Amino acid sequence: MNAKKATRKALLWGALFTLNMMLITLAHIFDLIEQPVPLILMAINFVLLVPMVRAARGAQEVKGAMSPALRNYNRRVLITMTLYMVAMIGGGNLYHRIEEGSPLLWLLAIAPLLPLMGMIWTMYRYYVEETDEYLRYRAVTGSLVGLMLVLVVGTVWGFLEMYGLVPHIWNWWVFPVWAIGLAIGTCWPRGDRLEAEG
């Protein structure tokens, strides 16, 4: 498989994930589905990130953009993501069976938080462990694009919400939106002519 094909495969999985997230969010915002359905659907949608990460890893190998730090990062992301999915699906299913105010709700709330914190730690470790300055530069650029996306979406939504034009949404949207920005920023073609290897 050539570099372009491999990258396209990873981007397609990512686009499918993003599209699903948007559809679920819209369906929830416009009251087409009630909690915990959107929560469970979102958690199931995260399964798509597994083939996406695997395809991205394949693309990185083909492009010669792989490093030991990146291998560690990919492995840790897959582990934390799997734990996150389990916690989210489990939480979504148990939420309505537990009495309001029960201390068990704390457990349900914290369960997905731990792998999420693990993902943040994974990113931090990647920036520390990566010795290839160009790959680190790409990752930092990606993370800045993620930050820009969060700032734009957050600010726009905040003002629309203030005037009652859009409903309130839970603040944990920042993580998936940042991750989408990170993926866009990291994969954005910089005109690397990798086929011109010679």
Add this chain to the structure above:
Amino acid sequence: MKNRLKVLRAERDWSQQDLAERVGVSRQSVNAIETGKYDPSLPLAFTIADVFGMAIEEIFLRE
């Protein structure tokens, strides 16, 4: 910043992968530097110069 990496590699019959392994970076990094998409840091430029046994200014040129 311009560079003579492609010519220097060709003279030694090295692929980008060969140079990447000698320098200790990914092939994509070599490609990005060679095609002028990314300017290496001073330490990396010194490493590249050492690998070719040349001075930095013999490899990297001002625009």
